[in-house]
Amino acid sequence: DVKVTQSSRYLVKRTGEKVFLECVQDMDHENMFWYRQDPGLGLRLIYFSYDVKMKEKGDIPEGYSVSREKKERFSLILESASTNQTSMYLCASSLLGADTQETQYFGPGTRLLVL
Amino acid sequence: AQSVAQPEDQVNVAEGNPLTVKCTYSVSGNPYLFWYVQYPNRGLQFLLKYITGDNLVKGSYGFEAEFNKSQTSFHLKKPSALVSDSALYFCAVRDPTSGTYKYIFGTGTRLKVLA
Numbered sequence: 639d640v641k642v643t644q645s646s647r648y649l650v651k652r653t654g655e656k657v658f659l660e661c662v663q664d665m666d667h668e669n670m671f672w673y674r675q676d677p678g679l680g681l682r683l684i685y686f687s688y689d690v691k692m693k694e695k696g697d698i699p700e701g702y703s704v705s706r707e708k709k710e711r712f713s714l715i716l717e718s719a720s721t722n723q724t725s726m727y728l729c730a731s732s733l734l735g736a737d738t739q740e741t742q743y744f745g746p747g748t749r750l751l752v753l
Numbered sequence: 754a755q756s757v758a759q760p761e762d763q764v765n766v767a768e769g770n771p772l773t774v775k776c777t778y779s780v781s782g783n784p785y786l787f788w789y790v791q792y793p794n795r796g797l798q799f800l801l802k803y804i805t806g807d808n809l810v811k812g813s814y815g816f817e818a819e820f821n822k823s824q825t826s827f828h829l830k831k832p833s834a835l836v837s838d839s840a841l842y843f844c845a846v847r848d849p850t851s852g853t854y855k856y857i858f859g860t861g862t863r864l865k866v867l868a
Binding site: 642669671673678679680681682683686688694696728730732734740741742743744745746747 | 759762785787789795796797798799802804843845847853854855856857858859860861
């Protein structure tokens with residue numbers, strides 16, 4: 639069965655801290671995504687990656703960076719956490735290049751609170 | 754630029770009645786369209802998608818959606834609602850001619866099915 643796991647379900651950090659959110663998928667998917675989910679704003683794409691060491695900015699990349707050193711793992715980094723980054727973070731993965739696929743598989747999410 | 758709109762923040766329906774959750778989109782070419790559902794305290798789950806072919810798409814849990822190109826809509830429907838259908842529903846779109854695997858999600862519609 640398809641599985642996307644995220645390192646933490648809940649996280650509390652202080653302003654200015656460097657924060658790492660980890661995502662691992664076991665489906666050998668090429669594409670991986672990081673979204674944040676906020677009430678009334680839906681899901682907004684932060685970054686995505688279609689291959690190891692490849693990344694592309696989404697709609698709201700400011701204040702974030704990503705790392706994809708291995709195919710199965712995609713990390714989201716908050717270089718210096720701020721209170722406006724308090725949110726639910728969702729990771730997803732999908733196959734690359736198969737038009738009949740296109741289904742994204744989501745992890746359970748990490749709820750981050752920045753104090 | 755691609756976009757998607759879910760005009761209703763919340764939809765209430767009585768159990769056993771038909772339900773519709775609305776979605777309209779804007780892309781330059783032929784879109785790939787998706788519906789995802791989020792149950793409380795869980796990640797998003799794929800419901801159904803339109804890539805090509807028959808405009809009426811059937812998905813999980815008895816849901817279906819109809820791709821209407823002239824109205825640029827992809828409304829989610831179910832003939833008979835269940836209380837267990839109560840959840841947050843997201844519509845998403847991707848422009849396959851954009852050269853990127855960037856998906857745009859709507860703001861979400863909360864469905865409440867009343868017993």
